[in-house]
Amino acid sequence: MNTPIPPTGETGLQRRLGVSDAVVIGLGAMIGAGIFAALAPAAAAGGSGLLLGLALAALVAYCNATSSARLAARYPRSGGTYVYGRERLGDFWGYLAGWGFVVGKSASCAAMALTVGSYVWPGQEHAMAVAAVVALTAVNYAGVQKSAWLTRGIVAGVLAVLAAVVTACLTGGSSEAARLDIGTDATIGGVFQAAGLLFFAFAGYARIATLGEEVRDPVRTIPRSIRIALGITLVVYGAVAVTVLSVLGPDRLADATAPLADAVRAAGVPGLVPVVQVGAAIAALGSLLALILGVSRTTLAMARDGHFPRSLAAVHPRFRVPHRAELAVGAVVVVLAATMDVRGAIGFSSFGVLAYYAVAHAAAFTLTPDEGRAPRAVPVLGLIGCVALAFALPWTSAVSGAAVLVLGAALYGVRRAIGGT
Incomplete structure (x- = not known):
């Protein structure tokens, strides 16, 4: 028996997003500052094994997307x-996944805001980051469809820039780095850390699943969009990774502060x-x-259940959006944007999101064939991959991420002990 889809009346959200809108929102989350x-x-972690690291991250992302799509439907x-x-x-496990997502992705929001600041106004990164958060919170407050429209323009612009980078690297003047051997210094640990x-740059497809009450025909739309x-x-x-690595080589790429800008410069x-x-x-x-x-x-969702x-x-x-939640998150x-460091936020965010997907795989494993279960190997491989990548991160990210999960579990225990619902 299928779980009924929630109504969209006076107390519900409105189903305004189609497949193209949902795809654009997912692309806006994935094809973002992560690749820049x-x-x-x-590259600093994986050396010449960078492409192997990218393939491994893609494999885990595919498993995550498959499990998430089946569950979202x-x-x-x-x-x-x-x-x-x-x-x-x-x-408890639902709560822990939600806690890991909210905490980890809040740090990721700060990292993205600081990236905006570093490019728009170097030296005033924190001030610009705060301004960006305030502005985009206002856009989201005005309605999810307006967010989809704005994201559509952003995605088109970013894809055009990335296409220009790839073209410049392929057609520009050859560099010394392009002749380097890029297959000899990789280690297993380095590949996993890479x-x-x-x-961090692949995790955006979860945004489609979290909009489950705002897409039309979600049983079809969500899996297809993901x-x-x-x-x-x-x-x-x-x-992008292949062309940039071919121009700079692993050593120069590892030292680059702006890898794509350095690549087009090196390409002439x-x-x-x-x-x-x-x-x-x-x-x-x-x-x-x-x-x-x-x-x-x-x-x-967590507020609805009292967490x-x-x-x-x-x-x-009027706008049919969770306006208080959006203001609180903003x-x-x-x-965080006024106080955090970008590089630390990336590792911390990755740990929290990998924990989130580990719970998703465990949940997907319990689906029956009648419920649209994927082959059992998908959630098993995905769960193993999530745990392995989480603890292959720099130790500061792994320790701080694990500490935050423990804190979340402790808060859950306290709430239950004092009779919270």
Whole structure:
């Protein structure tokens, strides 16, 4: 028996998004600042094994997307893995997934906002980051369809910039780095750490699942949108990584502060550098917009169940969005953006999101064939991959991420002990 799809009356959200809108929101979250920023630290970790790390991250992302799509079709409600974990594994596991997502993605929001600031106004990154968060929170407050329209323009611009980078690297003057041997210095640990860092750039398809109450025909739309968005992202990331690595080589890429800008400069097209810088800022804005959207919807779902203050579950009577949750998330991200460091936020965010997907795979494993279960190997491989990548991250990210999960579990225990619901 299928779980009924929630109504969209006075107290519900409105189903306004079609397949193309959902795909664009997923692309806006994935094809963002991650590809502009994550290649250098990944190359530093994986060396010439960078492409192997990208392939490993893509494999884990595919498993995550498959499990998420099957679960989202079964439970088309706001909240993503928070809902799936609660329904399939029990209240605690759903809560832990939601906690990991909200905390990890809030840090990711701060990282994206700081990336905007570093490109728009170097030296005033924190001030610009706060301004970006305030502006995009206002856009999300005005309605999810307006967010989809804005994201569509952002995605088109970023794809155009990335296409220009690939073209410049393939047709520009050859460099010494292009003749380097790029297959001899990789280690297993380095490849896994590179994959964990690159995973940061792949995690946006969850945004589609968290919008389960705002897409039309969610049983068909959500799985289809996730597959399309992930497929496009894999092609784009693969093309960019191969061309940038071929121009700079692993050592120069590892030392680059702006890898794509350095690549077009090395390819003999310095005039394209300002375009790449603008593209990076636009990409970060797109990611930030989609991230705030997704975190607020998970906050809404958890508030409905009493894990967060129930007042955060309110839906605006005109705009049909969880306006209090969006304002609360925006306020938290403003504080983080004013105080956090970008590189630390990437690793911390990756750990939280990998924990989130580990719960999704455990939930997907419990689906029956009648419920649209994927082959059992998919959730098993995905779960193993998530755990392996999480603990292959830099130790500071792994320790801080694990500590935050423990804190979340402790808060859950306290709430239960004092009789919370």
